[in-house]
Amino acid sequence: MRLCEIHQRNRKKPVLNTPIPSKLVIASRESRLALWQAEHVRSKLSALYPQCSVEILGMTTQGDRILDRTLSKVGGKGLFVKELEVAIEEGHADLAVHSLKDVPMELPAGFALAAVLEREDPRDAFVSNDFASLDELPDGAVVGTSSLRRQALVAARYPKLVIRPLRGNLDTRLGKLDRGEYAAIILAAAGLKRLGLESRIRALIEPEFSLPAPGQGAMAIEILSSRDDLRRLLAPLGHLATEQAVTAERAVSRIFGGSCQIPLAAFATVDADVLRLRAMVATPDGRRMASADLSGLSADPENVGRRIADALQAQDAASILAACKAMDA
Numbered sequence: 001m002r003l004c005e006i007h008q009r010n011r012k013k014p015v016l017n018t019p020i021p022s023k024l025v026i027a028s029r030e031s032r033l034a035l036w037q038a039e040h041v042r043s044k045l046s047a048l049y050p051q052c053s054v055e056i057l058g059m060t061t062q063g064d065r066i067l068d069r070t071l072s073k074v075g076g077k078g079l080f081v082k083e084l085e086v087a088i089e090e091g092h093a094d095l096a097v098h099s100l101k102d103v104p105m106e107l108p109a110g111f112a113l114a115a116v117l118e119r120e121d122p123r124d125a126f127v128s129n130d131f132a133s134l135d136e137l138p139d140g141a142v143v144g145t146s147s148l149r150r151q152a153l154v155a156a157r158y159p160k161l162v163i164r165p166l167r168g169n170l171d172t173r174l175g176k177l178d179r180g181e182y183a184a185i186i187l188a189a190a191g192l193k194r195l196g197l198e199s200r201i202r203a204l205i206e207p208e209f210s211l212p213a214p215g216q217g218a219m220a221i222e223i224l225s226s227r228d229d230l231r232r233l234l235a236p237l238g239h240l241a242t243e244q245a246v247t248a249e250r251a252v253s254r255i256f257g258g259s260c261q262i263p264l265a266a267f268a269t270v271d272a273d274v275l276r277l278r279a280m281v282a283t284p285d286g287r288r289m290a291s292a293d294l295s296g297l298s299a300d301p302e303n304v305g306r307r308i309a310d311a312l313q314a315q316d317a318a319s320i321l322a323a324c325k326a327m328d329a
Contacts, residue, residue, distance in 0.1 A: 018232045023053045027084040027093035030058040031169035033191045037219050038097045040194075041117075044237055057093050059083050081222070085111060088224060095230060096222045100215030100246055101188075103222070105254040112225035116246055118239035120190035122217035122267060124150060124210045126203040127177060127192075128184035133203045137161055141183040144176065148284050150186050152263035153210050156286030174200065186210075190217040211265035211280055211291075214249035218242055241270040244301045251305025252279045256317065262324055266305075270298045279308045281317045283324055290315035 024045065028038035035058065042054045060083075081103060084096040089110070100116065107113070131137050134154065144166030145151055151163045166173055166182065170191050177185050184202075192201055221237065223230045245268035252266040266279040275298040280291035292311035296304035309317075 018229050020049050020052050020233070021094075021229075022051070023055065024095065025093040026054065026056050027087040027096040028056055028058055029084070030060055031171075033170050033195055034097070034099075036194050037099065041095075041097050041219070041221065041237065045233075048236060049233070057087060059087060085222070088222070094223065094227070095234070098220050098222060099191075100218040100220040101213045103215065103220055105214075105250055105257075107222070110225055111222055112231075113220050114223045114227075114231045115221045115234040115238040116243045117219045117221075117237055119242045119245070120217045121193055121204070122212045123189045123207065124205040124212065125187050125189040125192055125201040126184060126205055127174070127187055127200050128202050129177065131184055131202070134158060134161075134184070134205075137183055142181075144173070144182040144185040146173075147186075147213065148261070148263040149213055149265050149282075150210065152282035152284050152286045152289070153265075154186070154286070155284070156282070156289060157209070159286070170195065170197075188216055207267050207278065211278055212267045214253045214264070214266045215246045216267075218246050241298070244268070244270050244275060244298045248275055248277045248301035248305040248308075249279075251302050252277070252309050252312075255306065255309040256281060256312075256321060262321060266308075268301070268304070273298050275301055275304050277304050277308050279312060281312055281320050283320055288320050288323060290317045290320055 026038045026042060028034050035056065038056045042056060045052065045054045081096065081098055084093070085108060087093040088096060095114070126133055137143070137158070139160040140162060142162045142164055143154060144164055145154070146166050154161060154163060164182070166176065166185055168176070170187065173185055173187065176182060186205070189201060189204055192198055221234055223234070248268045249266035253264055256262060256264055263282045263284055264280070266277065268275055268277040274295055276295045278293045280289055282289040290312045292308045294304070294308055294311065296307065
């Protein structure tokens with residue numbers, strides 16, 4: 001079931017008709033940002049349902065444990081959610097809170113996204129102790145990023161910079177910068193803002209230069225697909241415009257088999273009944289790139305995603321992605 005269908009379904013089932021449980025447990029990664037997100041959802045649920053005790057179950061995922069290799073080499077984004085899904089499946093938790101950009105395009109059988117919360121700033125952020133922007137970096141300066149998408153976009157415009165992988169949670173990444181391992185790093189602005197670290201941002205990188213990843217800046221709540229009771233309880237947390245935007249973005253990624261192994265970007269904005277979607281695929285070195293920009297009905301985001309995927313295919317996106325796989329081999 002697609003996110004917009006979920007939203008319409010929730011509108012037909014008033015939350016007051018659903019019994020309020022005495023307790024709910026949220027599964028979360030134990031990074032500071034993940035726990036902030038879980039606490040954010042916990043506080044919203046506690047405000048909606050004060051008679052319900054909402055607890056957080058902190059967990060360390062495989063993605064948190066493997067820090068010496070890039071995600072594209074060790075299994076992709078699913079490494080950040082698998083343990084949380086197991087906790088839900090085994091009854092230790094009722095729901096999990098994720099950064100949506102970390103959620104695989106296809107969920108395992110039996111799971112569903114029940115709500116997508118209103119998006120934070122979706123832009124990338126330039127972070128450095130010595131330089132104010134990418135334009136100021138000297139040739140040969142080392143830039144850290146965990147994303148092949150960012151790598152491709154930076155390499156295309158600044159071919160003389162050295163781009164190196166950057167893994168770890170937000171505090172770990174900032175620590176590596178502060179120890180002088182990188183001249184600058186590029187992070188999602190949303191995480192820095194949520195943790196009160198906006199002062200670390202030297203410059204926000206506009207989508208015109210660094211197009212965000214699908215779902216960047218959005219938070220999603222995952223549940224067992226059979227839990228209609230939870231779906232109704234969580235419905236008030238959903239934000240329709242964000243759901244429509246990320247549905248279109250994730251449709252593009254799904255069509256191209258999107259994962260951290262593919263430099264792919266997709267970013268949508270919604271203005272009333274109009275959804276504008278921009279997307280690109282590239283090789284990691286930024287030398288080959290296809291991009292498209294089109295608009296459609298916000299009520300039909302899947303269709304907008306399919307249309308922009310067709311536009312990318314017309315620019316030989318399949319050949320670009322084949323080249324990506326060859327580079328990764």
